[in-house]
Structures are given as structure tokens and as C-alpha cells.
Amino acid sequence: MTANEVEQLVRQMAGAPAEVADPxxxxxxxxxxxxxxxxxxxxxxxxxxxxxxxxxxxxxxxAEAAEESVWLGASLADLSAVTGRTRQAARKRWPELGGVYRRRKWLGNHVEDITYMAGLLASRADDLVPSYGHGTFMKLIRRLREGIRRCETDFAPETQDVEDPAARWRNLDDLVNVILRGAIEAAGEPQTPEADFALHGAKGVLGYYDHAVAAEDA
Structure with missing residues (x-):
């Protein structure tokens, strides 16, 4: 859009004169x-x-375009190259993007680990049912299974999403940070060695995620 087109659009948006006091x-x-x-x-x-x-x-x-770029793997240095300003300026303007960058970087290196351990936890859910909060736990397990299926579809080689290209990374982040975390917290004592292994592995994935997100690097 040219400057003249923008000016014309603004003029159209302004419409009729507003009411002001007559000096x-x-x-x-x-x-x-x-x-x-x-x-x-x-x-x-x-x-x-x-x-x-x-x-x-x-x-x-x-801000939305900057965040989407980071979810798609761009660093603050990449944003700085576009803005022509320093990385520190980008960090100051969009302070939340450092966290997005760290989450995306970790997720990008652990897609298969996440789906494997989340799937293992879901497969042993019957041996992890808590004494209290059974309904909440099983609801989280259903969401976990749905998230795993969505992840497998989102990250299939032939998958394309022109409308929201970064959605799969936000969904994967939600799978780990919200759903998997909730399932771990709601789980009861493991009733079998296999369930214990699954819960321990899921906790390990979540622990690595938390450590990576807490780091300072963009």
C-alpha cells in the first residue's frame, strides 16, 4: 500500500467532522x-x-507479526536485522519474545521426545488414577491424547497451514506446558513399574522444558 493509499484510507475513516467547541x-x-x-x-x-x-x-x-516470526524460529537478532535496530531494542520493545524464543527453540529439538513420553503417560493412565480427582485426571488424559494426535498431524511432512503457520508450535507448547503439566500434577501413585517409568519420563520432559524456558538466550 502506497503512502497516498494510506492517506486516502485515513481520510475515509475520519469521515464527517467531529463535534468540537467553537473558539x-x-x-x-x-x-x-x-x-x-x-x-x-x-x-x-x-x-x-x-x-x-x-x-x-x-x-x-x-507485535503479532514479530511473535509469529519468533514462533517460526526467528531470533531477536533476526528481528533486529529487519528493524535496523539493536537486539536490545527489540528485547525492550517486545520483552515477552525472549520467552517465546526459548520455548520454540526447545520444542523444535524435542518434538519426538514430547509425543513419545506424552503417549507413554497416556497409555499408562489406568495405573496412575488418583484416589481423588479421578474425573479431572481422565479429562486431562483425553486432552493429552487429542494433543498428541494433533501434533502428529501438524508435524507430518506434507502438512501446510497458510492461515496460521505458527499454530502447531503454540499447540505443542500448550501440550507440554498446560496439558502434560496438569496430567502430571493430577496423577496418583503409580500402580505398576511401567506406570512409574512413564510418569518419571514425563516429569523429565517437563523439567527440561522448564529449565530451557528459564534460561536467558535469544
Missing amino acids: GPKASDVGDEQERRLRALGRFRAALDVEEKVAEAALRQT
């Missing part, structure tokens, strides 16, 4: 200049309102 006549007014001035001030007010909305929308869009 009154001026000694230098000629003819109907007071009315003309009032209309101009109304357009000025309307343009200011649009400017604020457009700026807010642009900031949101920029």
Missing part, C-alpha cells in the same frame, strides 16, 4: 471564515481519533 470569531475573519474554521477543527479532531486507532492497530499488528 468563536477572530478579528481577522473574512466572510464565513468562522464556520469554515469550525469545520476544519472538526476534521482535525476526527483525524486525531483515526490516528490513534490506526497507531494502536499498527502496533498490535507489528
